[in-house]
Amino acid sequence: MSHRSYTPKHAAPRHSSQSRAQGRTILRASARRTTLIASTVAVGATGAAIGAGLLVSPVETMATVSADEASPLSVSIAPAADRETRDDDVSRSAERREARQEKRAARQEKKEREARRAAREERRAERQAAKDPRSVARSLLGEYGFSDDQFGCLDALWVSESDWRIDADNPTSSAYGIPQALTETHDLPADYMTNAETQIRWGLGYIADSYGSPCSAWSFKQGNGWY
Secondary structure (H helix, E strand, O other): OOOOOOOOOOOOOOOOHHHHHHHHHHHHHHHHHHHHHHHHHHHHHHHHHHHOOOOOOHHHHHHHHHHHOOOOOHHHHHHHHHHHHHHHHHHHHHHHHHHHHHHHHHHHHHHHHHHHHHHHHHHHHHHHHHOOHHHHHHHHHHHHOOOHHHHHHHHHHHHHHOOOOOOOEOOOOOEEOOOOEEOOOOOOOOOOOOOHHHHHHHHHHHHHHHOOOHHHHHHHHHHHOOO
């Protein structure tokens, strides 16, 4: 009589070692899938946070996005407005600085022009002073219709009046200059007081109108003490 091994009917069948290995493989694969899904969610959240310009963690990103759903433009508009305001301030400041520089340049240019004009007037006055008034008067006789032989009478007349000095001033009257024009009576050119040629021209014109020639004027002066 042969004996058979007894297997209780209520006991679960035993798994082989191969079945147990397959089970562990399935569990590990499931765990990897779970990890992969979680990583994908985290990467997506991080990408959304970076795209919005926020360097925060995925959890903080999700919380921030939820909190800002009511005002989606609040993050980007305020900085742009601030930049525009700063740009306007910088632009106005540059314009004011440029305007000040232009004004300073204009004032400097005006000063330089005035200095050059004053230097030219000074040189002109020096040239006039360097000229011999007698030579100037002799060269101008023909312009007023006088011949060269009239110069001797003119020289005697103006020696007696001013000795040919451009700044000769009569203390008893307003007579001034080479021909001793009366500054309070006669209508004189603007530069009469400083320009020898202007004084000589005025004097020759006065002689031509009043006496006809220098010799006639000299003759009158000798007889009356004035002309």
